[in-house]
Amino acid sequence: MNSLNEKILTIAQQITAEKNLLLIDIVLRGNERNRVIEIFIDGEDIVSAETCALVSREINNIINTDNIIESSYRLDVSTPGVEKPLKYLTQFKKHIQRKFEVEYKTDDKTGKFQGKLIDIQDDVLVFDCGREVQIKFNRIIKATVLVSFS
Secondary structure (H helix, E strand, O other): OHHHHHHHHHHHHHHHHHOOOEEEEEEOOOOOOOOEEEEEOOOOOOOOHHHHHHHHHHHHHHHOOOOOOOEEEEEEEEEEEEEEOOOHHHHHHHHHOEEEEEEEEOOEEEEEEEEEEEEEEEEEEEEEEOOOOEEEHEEEEEEEOOOOOO
16 A cells, blocks of 8 residues: 555544544545545444535645645545445444345355344344344455345
């Protein structure tokens, strides 16, 4: 990771931690003349546009005050979107009663299913997929909320 990435990561981690938010991902692209910084945040509850704007302003203030980027740049702070897999156990709480596609591992194989998240008990997620399936969070390889229009 280069120095700019590390500086932006440190700033984003600090601000999101202060706000009890989760730092999901940071993407830096472009070059010195046309830099784009994308920061994806989430939380235990729904993250509003106002929260994203507040985080953006605070990160932007530190970048400018500490003169971390001397040229022009665009900073975008948003939630990761429904198509991104969930990364932290705390993200699942707000998705109870929603349908997921889950890829998981057992001791000797991997599996995949679709089911509705019906409960969370400590670090165990409980899904209904015609029968009850319980999976420890650390066994999940990838879990994505499925969009339903019904």
